[in-house]
Amino acid sequence: MEAGYHSLIAPLTDFLWTYVLAFVLIGAGIYFSVVTRFVQIRHFPTMLSTLMGSRSSAEGGISSFQAFAIGLSSRVGTGNIAGVAIALTLGGPGAVFWMWIVALLGMATAFVEATLAQVFKIPGPQRTFIGGPAYYLQRGLGSRRWGLVFAAMFVFTFGVAFSMVQANTIADVVGATGLATREAIAVGLAVLLAPVLFGGLKRVARLAEVVMPVLAALYLILALLIIVLNIGRFGEVLRTIVSSAFGLNQALAGLAGGITAAVLNGAKRGLFSNEAGMGSAPNTAATATTPHPANQGFLQSMGVFVDTMFVCTATAFIVLLGGVYVAGKTGEEAGATLTIDSMTAQLGTWIGPVMTVLVFLFAFSSIMGNYAYAEMNVDFLGGRRRGLHALRIVMLLSAMIGALIALKAVWLVADLAMGLMALINLVAIVRLGRWATGALRDWERQNKLGGKPVFDPRSTDLPRALDSDAWRPAHREPVIGEPLHTP
Secondary structure (H helix, E strand, O other), rough: OOOHHHHHHHHHHHHHHHHHHHHHHHHHHHHHHHOOOHHHHHHHHHHHHHHHHHHOOOOOOOOOOHHHHHHHHHHHHHHHHHHHHHHHHHOOHHHHHHHHHHHHHHHHHHHHHHHHEEEEEEOOOOEEEEHHHHHHHHHHOOOOOHHHHHHHHHHHOOOOOOHHHHHHHHHHHHHHOOOOOOOHHHHHHHHHHHHHHOHHHHOOOHHHHHHHHHHHHHHHHHHHHHHOOOOOHHHHHHHHHHHHHHHOOOOOOOOOOOOHHHHHHHHHHHHHHHOOOOHHHHHHHHHHHHHOHHHHHHHHHHHHHHHHHHHHHHHHHHHHHHHOOOOOOOHEEEEEHHHHHHHHHHHHHHHHHHHHHHHHHHHHHHHHHHHHHHHHHHHHOOOHHHHHHHHHHHHHHHHHOOOOOOHHHHHHHHHHHHHHHHHHHHHHHHHHHHHHHHHHHHHHHHHOOOOOOOOOOOOOOOOOOOOOHOOOOOOOOOOOOOOOOOO
């Protein structure tokens, strides 16, 4: 049965990524880098300062930092640990270089889609906001039909496929310790997830705000320790990554071999991890209470940088310095266990239980982030009450099933679903890009005048005046020194 499943899905996934999405994704990143005048470079200091000040009060809603943390929860998961390891086995060390390139270009794409999500968001319950690609497809392009298609596909991708991916990694890592069977892991995972998912978006936001910075910091410390222990080989590994990226050392190619394998596997795993252009992060970017759409655009762009340049790169160096991985010979079935085995070889057996817990928490937090994403789209589909309960139940079942089935089957479904969804989103954000660049010009103009930029939906920098309840004075964050408005 699995062989038939693989023969059906694999050709579709390979065609989509080989001949369509890799080029569209990189092309979109180049396009948005140019039209924003390389916002990811010009405004990198702004991104840092925005991140530092993003914990400010959200007036009972969701803060910019909480929205950023939810996005990071979904980004930083098995794509960073299992995904990077798989990219190395299939594409060789050169895949890491192409992940970096995809991330650099993706920062501009992430800025645009997050800014659009803020521009076209609508007021939600309990002083929150709702938005994302489904909403800017409808409100920006006037296409509710495509909004519905995207929302339905999104709920499947994040509510089912990606939750299965995260659960599969949890089962692989915990199962390798011999502490529990896959069946017991599946049941235990559902028991732990249920109170979080049924607590709703605000509970997810509060947990993500606390958990994600700690997890990321701990993982980076472990990676830094391995780099310090192998500092003499650091330059050698960097040269290997760059030379392999351009096919200069075929002996270091992955199982698939050659520069094409390095590019495609780096691009696939890079997108799966940092999610730039996929249309996922905008769903939580829209929930933030912020005085200007560009603020959240800066934060989500920084999220891509943190995910790939820090966490993914940390995994790459752990594997390449660990002494376990052999280019062209280590199989992709190793997954997350390759990262853990590499750490164990360098730091000793004590790190095994620590990494098991860490991988579990990474994957668990990703499922939380996936729920937050999916909730927005269930709401768009008109399922605010019954739909949300159904989503929670489906996600619990998906996590249980994902813990029981083979890794390859799960990744194939996730790759195909992600690719189709990303295509719809990329077409939308290219067509709506003027709104994001207009919002950026509005922010830059106000910033030059001094003070804190506050979005005006009637700004002449926008393609046209925006009629939006979310940006009326009663709904946006008050600015110190600004006159109070009444509804």
